[in-house]
Amino acid sequence: MTIKVAVTNQKGGVGKTTTAVNLAASLTKAKRNVLLIDIDPQGNASSAAGIKKNSESSLYEFFNGEEKIESFIIKASGGYDIIPANNNLVAAEKIIEKTENREKYFSTHLKKLPKKYDYILIDCPPSLNLLTINSMEFCRNVLVPVQCEYYALEGLVTLKSTISELNDVLGLKIDIVAILRTMADWRNRLTREVSSQLEKHFKEKVLNTIIPRNVRLAEAPSYGQSIVDYDINSIGAEAFLSLSGEFIRKFENGKKNIA
Ligand SMILES: Nc1ncnc2c1ncn2[C@@H]1O[C@H](COP(=O)(O)OP(=O)(O)O)[C@@H](O)[C@H]1O
Numbered sequence: 616m617t618i619k620v621a622v623t624n625q626k627g628g629v630g631k632t633t634t635a636v637n638l639a640a641s642l643t644k645a646k647r648n649v650l651l652i653d654i655d656p657q658g659n660a661s662s663a664a665g666i667k668k669n670s671e672s673s674l675y676e677f678f679n680g681e682e683k684i685e686s687f688i689i690k691a692s693g694g695y696d697i698i699p700a701n702n703n704l705v706a707a708e709k710i711i712e713k714t715e716n717r718e719k720y721f722s723t724h725l726k727k728l729p730k731k732y733d734y735i736l737i738d739c740p741p742s743l744n745l746l747t748i749n750s751m752e753f754c755r756n757v758l759v760p761v762q763c764e765y766y767a768l769e770g771l772v773t774l775k776s777t778i779s780e781l782n783d784v785l786g787l788k789i790d791i792v793a794i795l796r797t798m799a800d801w802r803n804r805l806t807r808e809v810s811s812q813l814e815k816h817f818k819e820k821v822l823n824t825i826i827p828r829n830v831r832l833a834e835a836p837s838y839g840q841s842i843v844d845y846d847i848n849s850i851g852a853e854a855f856l857s858l859s860g861e862f863i864r865k866f867e868n869g870k871k872n873i874a
């Protein structure tokens with residue numbers, strides 16, 4: 616059984632990619648079999664996984680060719696599997712746009728992904744475009760990283776209502792299952808305020824684990840490494856290991872939207 620999670624927030628710079636790659640690596644450390652799919656044409660998750668920019672095929676080439684999905688899966692430095700992103704993903708969106716059932720393109724075309732994975736994570740681009748909608752529809756579970764700042768709540772409310780609309784109009788079953796506070800700095804009053812507002816509005820959806828602002832997390836990608844390989848003793852690594860533990864408890868025991 617595979618637990619699929621789309622890491623989504625239409626806002627850029629909130630920690631989606633940092634969350635996707637480090638959660639993938641931490642779950643791998645916990646002996647889980649993980650596939651990360653990078654669908655952001657910028658390819659930040661791919662670089663952070665030690666892959667040279669635009670050097671590998673992406674889902675675009677898979678969708679437009681005859682080769683099996685397995686030949687698009689490579690190893691990330693963190694030990695997990697990855698389908699990298701490249702610039703062509705911009706065109707993938709245009710192609711999907713013209714198809715019937717365009718919101719379900721991923722579900723239709725990714726049926727043959729290997730069954731061996733415990734987790735499939737998708738790192739989404741900073742927009743609610745068709746690739747993001749397809750990722751959410753395919754995974755059903757959405758993890759939203761939020762930076763504890765003034766507009767965070769507003770962005771979340773927008774995302775929540777977009778998802779409700781998609782579910783109502785198209786009969787989809789997308790669910791925000793987890794909200795992750797990132798780049799938290801407890802000396803900052805806004806962090807504390809926004810954090811408690813999130814808890815008030817989104818209750819048990821707000822994960823207990825909080826990712827602190829930690830320079831080691833920002834440095835790791837430039838070495839193509841995840842935080843658990845780059846600096847296992849950092850507070851960033853500690854937070855992501857605790858996040859993987861919380862994930863395992865929440866999903867594997869809670870049996871939430873497992874395909
Ligand atoms: N907890 C953190 N502490 C310090 N820097 C962080 C943290 N999380 C993310 N960053 C940095 O902030 C920037 C944006 O994060 P990123 O994960 O790329 O966001 P997104 O994918 O949502 O655009 C990156 O430079 C990243 O290294």
Ligand SMILES: [Mg+2]
Pocket residue numbers: 631632633655659660739740
């Ligand atoms: Mg990103």
